[in-house]
Amino acid sequence: MDPSTASNKSFILEKPKSVTYADRPVPKLSSPHDVLVAVNYTGICGSDVHYWHHGAIGHFVVKDPMVLGHESAGTVVAVGDSVTTLQKGDRVALEPGYPCRRCEPCLAGKYNLCPEMRFAATPPHDGTLTGFWAAPADFCYKLPDHVSTQEGALVEPLAVAVHIVRQAAVSPGQSVVVMGAGPVGLLCAAVAKAFGATKVCSVDIVDSKLEFAKSFSSTHTYASQRISAEENAENIKRAIGQPGGADVVIDASGAEPSIQTSLHTVRMGGTYVQGGMGKPDITFPIMALCLKEVTAKGSFRYGSGDYRLAVELLASGKVDVKKLISDVVAFEQAEEAFKKVAEGKVIKILIAGPNEKQ
Numbered sequence: 001m002d003p004s005t006a007s008n009k010s011f012i013l014e015k016p017k018s019v020t021y022a023d024r025p026v027p028k029l030s031s032p033h034d035v036l037v038a039v040n041y042t043g044i045c046g047s048d049v050h051y052w053h054h055g056a057i058g059h060f061v062v063k064d065p066m067v068l069g070h071e072s073a074g075t076v077v078a079v080g081d082s083v084t085t086l087q088k089g090d091r092v093a094l095e096p097g098y099p100c101r102r103c104e105p106c107l108a109g110k111y112n113l114c115p116e117m118r119f120a121a122t123p124p125h126d127g128t129l130t131g132f133w134a135a136p137a138d139f140c141y142k143l144p145d146h147v148s149t150q151e152g153a154l155v156e157p158l159a160v161a162v163h164i165v166r167q168a169a170v171s172p173g174q175s176v177v178v179m180g181a182g183p184v185g186l187l188c189a190a191v192a193k194a195f196g197a198t199k200v201c202s203v204d205i206v207d208s209k210l211e212f213a214k215s216f217s218s219t220h221t222y223a224s225q226r227i228s229a230e231e232n233a234e235n236i237k238r239a240i241g242q243p244g245g246a247d248v249v250i251d252a253s254g255a256e257p258s259i260q261t262s263l264h265t266v267r268m269g270g271t272y273v274q275g276g277m278g279k280p281d282i283t284f285p286i287m288a289l290c291l292k293e294v295t296a297k298g299s300f301r302y303g304s305g306d307y308r309l310a311v312e313l314l315a316s317g318k319v320d321v322k323k324l325i326s327d328v329v330a331f332e333q334a335e336e337a338f339k340k341v342a343e344g345k346v347i348k349i350l351i352a353g354p355n356e357k358q
């Protein structure tokens, strides 16, 4: 595809609930280590929908029109002079955040914590719902021939799950409870299983999501009831046959009652990881954390090796993301696609790039 003649139509958030399409200039390679990628497919993430509704997440506030999207895969159309790892025509998953590579977290190998991070569709940085995307070659991951570009767009949420499960240090034979059966929760369950967990229980309030979880990779499911966190936790432990609690509990929901249930579900000396984002402050069962000597960790985006492992999990068939793709729509239907995600009607919807033939 020739970037000089193709469309660089972009899907732009102007202000909360107001989106538009506009042709933006095709990005230039800013370094000899960069490549230019024609974006083929982009998944919609909860964070995109949140910006669309509210124009802000925490202290990230959309002040100027911003291109949405960050879960993309595409095809390399130009490479900088110093690029040795990729060539034109390679299909790649795009890691959409670029750290400074110089600060303390970067040098310590925790580049997801870089304060200078430039992350797609996080203001003031534009996202990937556009025709062409320029990126450092080492943040573009070549897809094997048997992995489709559509699957490649799912590498982003899969990398989020890989990071969470690595934070939890899930090991063979463990029992893992995942609160929330949205895309990231489902992928956490799948990754935990790939890491050797023998019991993986998905918890949600929506029965249809649990049914899907069971067909995807969870060995157990539990539908949360309108009862206390302690009672829900007892039911979960009974459901998985672990009266002492689960080795690992991952919250991929961000919901206060789920977080409370997590702390009552984890075993003595177990591990709890917070992956989902919800209210910034909640009532937290800190006594349970203390008395059970729980290891508690946060998890933010993805870091060293997470994307690479996500691609390997796809390539080896250990995680089958194809099942998560509910629909693929043309670029011009981006707004309708956002509405469907907001209504919770789909698991993962992909938007084709503006130059993609449908």
Ligand SMILES: [Zn+2]
Pocket: 045, 046, 047, 070, 071, 156, 157
């Ligand atoms: Zn995302």
Ligand SMILES: [Zn+2]
Pocket: 099, 100, 101, 102, 103, 104, 105, 106, 111, 114, 115, 116, 117
């Ligand atoms: Zn840095």
